[in-house]
Amino acid sequence: MDVIESALRQGLGADAIIFALAAIGLNVHFGYTGLLNFGQAGFMAMAGYGLAATVSTFGLPFFVGILVGLGATVVFALLLGVPTLRLRADYLAIVTIAAAEIVRLTVGSVTLKDWFGGRDGLQAFTGTFRDLNPFSERTGFGWLTYRAYDAWVILVGWGLVVLRCLIVWALMRSPWGRVLKSIREDEDAVRSLGKNVYGYKMQSLIIGGLIGSLAGFMTALRQAATNPDDYFTEVTFFAYTVLILGGAARVLGPVVGSILFWFLINLLGGFFTWATRGDDPLMPTWLMTSNQASLVRFIIMGLALMLLMIYRPQGILGDRKELALDAR
Amino acid sequence: MRVRISAFLALLMGVLFVAGTALPASAAAPSQATSMASAPDELAIRGTLIDTTDRDNPEPVEGVTVTVTDSDDNEVGTATSDAEGVFSVPVPGNGKYVVEIDTDTLPDGTFLRNTEDVNKEVNVLGFSSTVQFQIGPDNRDTTSTAERAVELFTSGLLFGLILALASLGLSLIFGTTGLTNFAHGELVTFGALAAYAMNVNGGLPLVLAALLAVLLSALFGWLQDTGFWRPLRNRGTGVIAMMIVTIGMSIFLRYLYQYIFGGDTHTYSSYVTQSSLTIGPISVFPKDLVSAAIAVVVLVLVSLALAKTRIGKATRAVSDNTALSASTGIDVDRVISVVWIVGTGLAGLAGVLLGLSQQVEFQMGFKILLLVFAAVVLGGLGTIWGAMLGSVIVGILIEMSTLFIPAELKYVGALVVLIAVLLFRPQGILGRAQRVG
Numbered sequence: 144m145d146v147i148e149s150a151l152r153q154g155l156g157a158d159a160i161i162f163a164l165a166a167i168g169l170n171v172h173f174g175y176t177g178l179l180n181f182g183q184a185g186f187m188a189m190a191g192y193g194l195a196a197t198v199s200t201f202g203l204p205f206f207v208g209i210l211v212g213l214g215a216t217v218v219f220a221l222l223l224g225v226p227t228l229r230l231r232a233d234y235l236a237i238v239t240i241a242a243a244e245i246v247r248l249t250v251g252s253v254t255l256k257d258w259f260g261g262r263d264g265l266q267a268f269t270g271t272f273r274d275l276n277p278f279s280e281r282t283g284f285g286w287l288t289y290r291a292y293d294a295w296v297i298l299v300g301w302g303l304v305v306l307r308c309l310i311v312w313a314l315m316r317s318p319w320g321r322v323l324k325s326i327r328e329d330e331d332a333v334r335s336l337g338k339n340v341y342g343y344k345m346q347s348l349i350i351g352g353l354i355g356s357l358a359g360f361m362t363a364l365r366q367a368a369t370n371p372d373d374y375f376t377e378v379t380f381f382a383y384t385v386l387i388l389g390g391a392a393r394v395l396g397p398v399v400g401s402i403l404f405w406f407l408i409n410l411l412g413g414f415f416t417w418a419t420r421g422d423d424p425l426m427p428t429w430l431m432t433s434n435q436a437s438l439v440r441f442i443i444m445g446l447a448l449m450l451l452m453i454y455r456p457q458g459i460l461g462d463r464k465e466l467a468l469d470a471r
Numbered sequence: 472m473r474v475r476i477s478a479f480l481a482l483l484m485g486v487l488f489v490a491g492t493a494l495p496a497s498a499a500a501p502s503q504a505t506s507m508a509s510a511p512d513e514l515a516i517r518g519t520l521i522d523t524t525d526r527d528n529p530e531p532v533e534g535v536t537v538t539v540t541d542s543d544d545n546e547v548g549t550a551t552s553d554a555e556g557v558f559s560v561p562v563p564g565n566g567k568y569v570v571e572i573d574t575d576t577l578p579d580g581t582f583l584r585n586t587e588d589v590n591k592e593v594n595v596l597g598f599s600s601t602v603q604f605q606i607g608p609d610n611r612d613t614t615s616t617a618e619r620a621v622e623l624f625t626s627g628l629l630f631g632l633i634l635a636l637a638s639l640g641l642s643l644i645f646g647t648t649g650l651t652n653f654a655h656g657e658l659v660t661f662g663a664l665a666a667y668a669m670n671v672n673g674g675l676p677l678v679l680a681a682l683l684a685v686l687l688s689a690l691f692g693w694l695q696d697t698g699f700w701r702p703l704r705n706r707g708t709g710v711i712a713m714m715i716v717t718i719g720m721s722i723f724l725r726y727l728y729q730y731i732f733g734g735d736t737h738t739y740s741s742y743v744t745q746s747s748l749t750i751g752p753i754s755v756f757p758k759d760l761v762s763a764a765i766a767v768v769v770l771v772l773v774s775l776a777l778a779k780t781r782i783g784k785a786t787r788a789v790s791d792n793t794a795l796s797a798s799t800g801i802d803v804d805r806v807i808s809v810v811w812i813v814g815t816g817l818a819g820l821a822g823v824l825l826g827l828s829q830q831v832e833f834q835m836g837f838k839i840l841l842l843v844f845a846a847v848v849l850g851g852l853g854t855i856w857g858a859m860l861g862s863v864i865v866g867i868l869i870e871m872s873t874l875f876i877p878a879e880l881k882y883v884g885a886l887v888v889l890i891a892v893l894l895f896r897p898q899g900i901l902g903r904a905q906r907v908g
Contacts, residue, residue: 177711179711179714225894226890226893226894226897227893230893230897232711233651233710233711233714233852234848234852234893234897236651236714237651237844237848237889238889238890238893240841240844241841241844241845241886241889241890242886242890244841244882244883244886245883245886245887248879248880248882248883249880249883252877252879252880253877253879254877254879254880377722380718380721380722383715383718384719387715434733435730438726438729438730439730441722441726442723442726442727442730444722444723445719445720445721445722445723445724445725445726446719446723447719448715448716448718448719448722448723449716449719449720449723450719451719452712452715452716452719453703453708453712453716456712
């Protein structure tokens with residue numbers, strides 16, 4: 144029972160928010176425009192480190208840090224978009240994944256330790272955010288409670304998620320959003336109608352990246368620290384799993400996907416930890432030790448991503464007709 | 472068809488699980504033994520004082536007093552170096568300590584390399600720590616830039632050749648099926664882990680284990696294509712959807728490897744350390760020389776096969792235009808099947824060799840995946856000769872770049888080149904200038 148409670152708490156907690164935001168950004172890229180951005184972790188890192196370095200290294204105010212983070216994300220999107228948006232989809236995938244690794248290796252390097260803190264990352268940049276916290280004690284409903292700071296992070300986080308969902312909803316029913324969707328379906332047809340496909344793709348990359356940057360801010364604020372490993376390539380892949388689970392090209396797809404994903408991941412993790420704990424565990428030790436227990440959920444996750452993509456590419460909420468992934 | 476995919480996945484899990492459950496029993500024993508051996512009976516800070524004034528004939532320094540104080544400035548103990556120059560100060564527990572060397576007790580004619588270096592901070596965490604004081608003038612082997620450049624070129628060339636094996640596999644599969652395989656790194660790891668398992672757990676000699684590992688990789692490729700990718704192609708799954716499937720497969724396999732083999736690095740049971748050979752200005756390990764030779768022979772053989780044999784020509788035809796080659800009577804499914812067998816076999820060989828020159832680890836392939844992509848894009852995605860050329864260039868570039876940038880950023884250099892290539896020459900060095908978007 145504890146396992147389920149804890150999994151529910153995680154399913155509504157900070158991880159779910161971060162991946163919901165990252166996946167909403169990917170939804171704009173991949174779900175609506177058909178851009179294969181495999182470097183969402185890079186966008187998140189630009190934002191997280193933009194904020195942390197501005198406040199912690201250069202001593203500027205918190206909100207300047209937020210602006211720097213957003214600015215860095217836009218620059219990153221432009222740098223990625225210029226060389227690749229004219230090329231085939233898989234080129235964008237390779238370049239974005241490479242760029243995200245460049246960012247991660249650079250901020251984690253000893254050479255730039257004075258700026259970004261190397262492997263230790265940066266701390267002490269959340270003062271202003273902490274001061275704004277209206278909660279002073281454990282907050283929540285019934286058994287679903289969080290520590291004061293976590294509650295504040297979660298409140299702000301879900302607020303941002305709702306806001307982003309509204310924005311995406313509004314954007315995608317506008318004429319601009321319809322152009323994006325038609326680019327996804329048939330780029331050449333849109334071009335022949337006189338639309339500047341390259342420009343639209345670039346705008347989509349920037350907007351999705353900015354939404355992803357909020358996930359980067361939340362990652363940094365959640366643990367009051369940044370660390371290069373928070374922005375590992377797998378973060379992007381998890382965000383894809385979240386998106387495809389919930390349903391791409393649906394406004395609420397990423398949100399549903401993220402809650403369900405983190406609920407299931409923690410449920411599985413909790414179950415296998417419980418099953419391998421103690422002197423006489425439920426699971427025979429030749430099959431699984433407690434060290435291995437934490438890995439099973441990721442194995443299942445990889446398998447789930449494969450099977451989802453094969454048998455139900457539209458996810459839970461999606462519409463198979465809308466998402467013509469087979470366009471190329 | 473649905474049944475076929477599920478059956479393949481079930482089979483894959485089954486096989487890996489049987490392998491996995493068979494392994495830990497034998498793998499656990501040595502790891503326990505080593506942890507027993509290294510278990511500290513008593514925590515101490517140790518060190519050896521060596522005078523390196525005469526580089527070829529370093530002399531231990533005897534009779535030097537060393538004092539250890541804890542973080543509250545309380546003296547923990549002192550020790551004097553013995554005839555071998557060794558000192559050891561027992562400490563009560565974990566924590567930060569400062570080790571101070573008494574320079575007055577140094578014998579005449581010996582001095583600290585860095586005269587300010589009398590205090591050293593030591594962090595004791597569960598096991599005894601070693602502290603080093605440099606004595607004598609700084610006369611370390613200062614290799615000239617030219618010598619270093621030659622050295623780096625050699626190691627870069629070797630790495631590039633190994634990379635070429637992996638890239639060739641990726642490029643062949645991409646060329647014939649259009650699939651950008653993000654799980655290719657895991658195929659590299661597969662070869663290394665298979666060789667490791669048969670070598671260390673199975674007790675086979677490394678050469679035999681390596682050969683079997685490559686065959687097993689090829690078999691894995693055939694199984695993957697027949698049981699998984701071909702049914703997906705036949706049901707009309709799009710290339711982008713399949714790309715995301717490969718990501719799922721990459722995560723699945725990587726964590727499965729970690730589940731079975733653990734998170735630490737392993738080495739094969741033989742050829743771990745070797746004395747280096749000196750050929751002209753180059754000094755190289757014999758094992759690396761053999762690896763390079765194997766890589767070159769295999770690359771040449773595959774190239775010749777692609778250029779001269781029937782199936783090779785058919786492969787290039789399918790790469791060029793699948794529909795057209797199908798209509799001229801080429802059995803496309805058979806060609807793709809062969810390509811998967813050869814491609815994963817090559818990836819497995821790359822893994823075996825990489826495990827030999829570096830170490831075996833569950834994410835070794837994932838770590839070089841982006842370099843493989845960089846190499847393939849640099850040479851021209853889908854071109855066969857380009858993949859090899861690109862790999863060698865990337866390998867050399869990575870190593871040589873450490874002359875100018877810190878070694879920790881050497882992969883960044885390669886990835887920046889990848890982006891720059893796409894900016895100025897998206898078709899790569901050997902790709903034809905055609906629309907790629």
